Amino acid sequence: MYKSKFISLALVLACSTSFASTDLVKKAKDSGLKAIPADKVELMKLIDDPKDPITDAKVELGKKLFFDPRLSRSGLISCNTCHNLGMGGDDGVPAAIGHKWTANPHHLNSPTVYNSVFFTAQFWDGRSPHLADQAQGPMQAAPEMAAPANLVKERIVSIPEYVAEFKIAYGDDVNITFEKIATTIATFEKILVTPSKFDDFLNGDVKALNDAEQKGLNTFIDKGCASCHNGIALGGTMQPFELAGKYKFADVGDFKGDDKGMVKTPTLRNITETGPYFHNGAVWALTDAIKEMGSIQLGIKITDAQADEMLTFLKALKGRKPAIIYPQLPEESATTPKPTFD
Amino acid sequence: MYKSKFISLALVLACSTSFASTDLVKKAKDSGLKAIPADKVELMKLIDDPKDPITDAKVELGKKLFFDPRLSRSGLISCNTCHNLGMGGDDGVPAAIGHKWTANPHHLNSPTVYNSVFFTAQFWDGRSPHLADQAQGPMQAAPEMAAPANLVKERIVSIPEYVAEFKIAYGDDVNITFEKIATTIATFEKILVTPSKFDDFLNGDVKALNDAEQKGLNTFIDKGCASCHNGIALGGTMQPFELAGKYKFADVGDFKGDDKGMVKTPTLRNITETGPYFHNGAVWALTDAIKEMGSIQLGIKITDAQADEMLTFLKALKGRKPAIIYPQLPEESATTPKPTFD
Numbered sequence: 222m223y224k225s226k227f228i229s230l231a232l233v234l235a236c237s238t239s240f241a242s243t244d245l246v247k248k249a250k251d252s253g254l255k256a257i258p259a260d261k262v263e264l265m266k267l268i269d270d271p272k273d274p275i276t277d278a279k280v281e282l283g284k285k286l287f288f289d290p291r292l293s294r295s296g297l298i299s300c301n302t303c304h305n306l307g308m309g310g311d312d313g314v315p316a317a318i319g320h321k322w323t324a325n326p327h328h329l330n331s332p333t334v335y336n337s338v339f340f341t342a343q344f345w346d347g348r349s350p351h352l353a354d355q356a357q358g359p360m361q362a363a364p365e366m367a368a369p370a371n372l373v374k375e376r377i378v379s380i381p382e383y384v385a386e387f388k389i390a391y392g393d394d395v396n397i398t399f400e401k402i403a404t405t406i407a408t409f410e411k412i413l414v415t416p417s418k419f420d421d422f423l424n425g426d427v428k429a430l431n432d433a434e435q436k437g438l439n440t441f442i443d444k445g446c447a448s449c450h451n452g453i454a455l456g457g458t459m460q461p462f463e464l465a466g467k468y469k470f471a472d473v474g475d476f477k478g479d480d481k482g483m484v485k486t487p488t489l490r491n492i493t494e495t496g497p498y499f500h501n502g503a504v505w506a507l508t509d510a511i512k513e514m515g516s517i518q519l520g521i522k523i524t525d526a527q528a529d530e531m532l533t534f535l536k537a538l539k540g541r542k543p544a545i546i547y548p549q550l551p552e553e554s555a556t557t558p559k560p561t562f563d
Numbered sequence: 564m565y566k567s568k569f570i571s572l573a574l575v576l577a578c579s580t581s582f583a584s585t586d587l588v589k590k591a592k593d594s595g596l597k598a599i600p601a602d603k604v605e606l607m608k609l610i611d612d613p614k615d616p617i618t619d620a621k622v623e624l625g626k627k628l629f630f631d632p633r634l635s636r637s638g639l640i641s642c643n644t645c646h647n648l649g650m651g652g653d654d655g656v657p658a659a660i661g662h663k664w665t666a667n668p669h670h671l672n673s674p675t676v677y678n679s680v681f682f683t684a685q686f687w688d689g690r691s692p693h694l695a696d697q698a699q700g701p702m703q704a705a706p707e708m709a710a711p712a713n714l715v716k717e718r719i720v721s722i723p724e725y726v727a728e729f730k731i732a733y734g735d736d737v738n739i740t741f742e743k744i745a746t747t748i749a750t751f752e753k754i755l756v757t758p759s760k761f762d763d764f765l766n767g768d769v770k771a772l773n774d775a776e777q778k779g780l781n782t783f784i785d786k787g788c789a790s791c792h793n794g795i796a797l798g799g800t801m802q803p804f805e806l807a808g809k810y811k812f813a814d815v816g817d818f819k820g821d822d823k824g825m826v827k828t829p830t831l832r833n834i835t836e837t838g839p840y841f842h843n844g845a846v847w848a849l850t851d852a853i854k855e856m857g858s859i860q861l862g863i864k865i866t867d868a869q870a871d872e873m874l875t876f877l878k879a880l881k882g883r884k885p886a887i888i889y890p891q892l893p894e895e896s897a898t899t900p901k902p903t904f905d
Contacts, residue, residue: 288649296656302639307630307892314638314902322664324904494894506897547887550649552836555848560656562666 242427245435249423252442253451256423257336257416267453268338268411275408278390283409285386285548286402291376293366294320296560300406303331303359306545309494310335310413315502319359320367321562327476330502335540336490338411340457345500346479347459352407357399370399375558377402382551415490415540422537430537437534440527445519455489455538462486463517476500490538508532584769587777591765594784595793598765599678599758609795610680610753617750620732625751627728627890628744633718635708636662638902642748645673645701648887651836652677652755657844661701662709663904669818672844677882678832680753682799687842688821689801694749699741712741717900719744724893757832757882764879772879779876782869787861797831797880804828805859818842832880850874 258264269275286292290299298319303312310333312318316325329345337343343355359365360373368376377383378397387395390405419438421429430438441447449460462484464477478484484500497503498510508528515523523531600606611617628634632641640661645654652675654660658667671687679685685697701707702715710718719725720739729737732747761780763771772780783789791802804826806819820826826842839845840852850870857865865873 290647290650291655295660297644297654297660305632305892307890308632312639313633313895314904318637318639318904322904496895505901542891545889547889548649549884550647553655553838559847562656562660562664 242422242430242435245439246423246425246427248442249438249447252447254423254442254447254455255451255453256420257414257453259416259420259424264414268414273404273408275411276390278386279405279408280412281548282383282386282390283405283407284545285383285550286377286406287409288548289550291550291553291557291560292360292368292373292402294368294372294560295562298366300334300356300359303365304334306334306413306542309333309491310337311495313496315497317365319365320363323364326364328501329476330497330500332485332487333491333495334410335413335415335542336454336488337457338414339452339454340485340488341452342457342459342485345476345485347483347485348479352410353400353404356403356406356410360399360403372558373402374399376553379554379557380551381554386551412543415542417490417540418537419534420540430534433530433533434537435534437530437532437537440530441534444515444521444523444527444531446514446531449486449518450489456486457488458486459483460486489535490540492535493539507535511535584764584772584777587781588765588767588769590784591780591789594789596765596784596789596797597793597795598762599756599795601758601762601766606756610756615746615750617753618732620728621747621750622754623890624725624728624732625747625749626887627725627892628719628748629751630890631892633892633895633899633902634702634710634715634744636710636714636902637904640708642676642698642701645707646676648676648755648884651675651833652679653837655838657839659707661707662705665706668706670843671818672839672842674827674829675833675837676752677755677757677884678796678830679799680756681794681796682827682830683794684799684801684827687818687827689825689827690821694752695742695746698745698748698752702741702745714900715744716741718895721896721899722893723896728893754885757884759832759882760879761876762882772876775872775875776879777876779872779874779879782872783876786857786863786865786869786873788856788873791828791860792831798828799830800828801825802828831877832882834877835881849877853877 258267265275287300290297290302292299303317303319304310305312311331315330316328317331318324332345337352343349343352344358349355349358357370360368361370374397384397387397387401387405391401395401418429418434422435447455449458450456452458459479460483462478462482464482464484487495487498493507496507497505498507499513504510504513508525511528511531512523512525515521600609607617629642632639632644634641645659645661646652647654653673657672658670659673660666674687679694685691685694686700691697691700699712702710703712716739726739729739729743729747733743737743760771760776764777789797791800792798794800801821802825804820804824806824806826829837829840834840835849838849839847840849846852846855850867853870853873854865854867857863
């Protein structure tokens with residue numbers, strides 16, 4: 222009798238947890254949060270371009286280019302230098318440091334490349350519509366990789382193994398332009414998708430998030446965070462942002478956002494790995510960033526306890542990274558333009 | 564009758580090639596060239612230290628440290644920056660560029676880390692006896708990673724996942740010192756061994772090198788190159804070197820070698836991937852380097868045809884690299900010392 226009572230109680234508790242979790246899944250979806258699809262076909266619908274489909278050959282070539290420092294003027298800086306795939310997809314410093322040890326002149330923080338395929342705009346001011354366009358920027362920017370487009374192209378077409386791989390990826394009549402190089406890098410970046418426990422939860426495994434993580438998610442929604450941090454990326458869209466005045470952490474630089482003063486909302490995926498935070502990398506502690514956003518963006522006070530609750534949820538957004546074999550880069554030839562350091 | 568004659572001739576040719584190859588194997592071994600053992604037990608005898616044996620846990624931890632830019636003052640420069648495992652184990656520029664974009668003050672070229680376990684001395688001036696000692700240098704050197712030993716240690720011990728991994732690798736009572744960090748990096752570096760067709764040839768597969776490669780090897784020995792480029796590394800020992808005067812390619816810098824003017828002979832393994840050449844990275848074309856060495860070191864003229872023959876052999880020293888999964892680096896904590904850029 223005692224035993225059967227105990228079982229009944231346990232069943233009731235289990236059902237109530239399950240019901241509550243199901244409610245929370247609905248609440249999360251209603252507030253605009255979306256999962257990375259567990260189904261590969263569904264995922265491909267979101268990230269693939271039928272006009273230039275993702276193939277193994279393009280991804281492998283794009284990976285080599287992403288890791289190749291010879292895309293920079295000096296031969297020392299690769300995409301991975303600032304978007305380090307072992308460090309949450311960024312560099313872990315407040316503002317990017319590039320060619321000739323030049324700090325980003327607008328003191329802008331390198332955003333993560335992971336899940337950037339889900340962003341509706343690229344760069345902090347959203348000036349780029351997609352990754353293939355974005356990838357052209359840092360290679361050429363003087364304080365970043367500092368390589369003119371024609372130098373990048375000349376380096377690549379002078380390396381026979383790269384030429385062969387472009388032909389395998391795109392056909393024998395491929396025209397290896399700077400744009401094609403950037404597009405191929407973007408194709409690799411598209412697969413840098415990191416499903417997490419949060420996705421498992423939204424996709425139906427209601428036990429994927431524990432009670433504390435669910436509580437944190439609930440607080441996150443109730444406080445209004447999902448009004449900007451929504452969609453699959455929990456960010457990646459342009460939103461109004463208080464750049465001046467109220468900004469407690471100094472040194473906002475001369476960054477003004479886009480022509481409407483809008484700023485791209487950073488993704489919250491893998492956020493525990495991508496500090497320091499904000500466009501100027503001014504804040505190191507994630508709980509400080511949470512409270513600051515409450516104050517500046519939502520006009521509310523977030524208590525330490527609430528920030529800790531949300532931190533527990535944010536930790537659950539740490540995703541499973543695709544395994545990446547470090548690439549063996551092809552040898553250059555006698556005609557490959559040499560690195561220069563000035 | 565015609566057919567049987569043809570078969571006999573083919574057999575004679577096959578035997579004569581085989582005999583000649585066997586002779587060449589003997590000649591190579593007699594001239595001091597050695598293979599990387601094909602047998603793993605034999606290899607381990609050469610690279611392992613019974614007092615601190617190589618284990619999977621140490622190698623995995625050492626790999627993370629090797630790729631972790633937080634071992635540098637700026638948080639931007641890792642061991643892999645100058646010893647890029649995708650580029651033959653070096654950086655592909657004449658002289659290393661480090662913290663604050665500082666060129667190596669002695670204009671010294673970064674040597675490859677691949678097969679460096681077989682070197683009898685480390686650094687160009689041979690001042691370091693082994694990798695665990697060598698690894699302490701660049702982390703601390705002001706123009707390289709610029710991180711004082713205590714900063715490196717503080718960064719690592721502030722990262723809980725690193726502390727846990729050190730305990731797994733060395734036991735719960737491990738003392739995570741700067742020296743222990745360097746030693747762990749060295750343990751990873753020990754496994755960076757790249758067997759090639761040349762090793763297969765010396766190890767008994769006489770068809771592993773084709774006729775042109777065997778001809779190049781024969782010329783290499785006949786010209787006396789193996790008098791310095793010998794042993795398993797085809798280099799890695801201290802040898803007399805003409806640093807001044809006769810050196811055709813300018814800018815030898817102020818490097819003087821060790822106290823006897825001796826310089827570490829670079830390994831020839833993966834040499835096609837590790838240009839530019841010499842301690843000052845002054846020469847980009849490998850055939851130029853071959854001819855220059857004939858002139859300066861051996862006092863002989865090497866013709867273009869002979870240099871080409873030897874180049875064919877040197878290409879066969881390109882080794883099979885161990886597959887390396889790019890590591891996911893552990894998250895820092897609130898107490899992790901921040902990067903600085905001055």
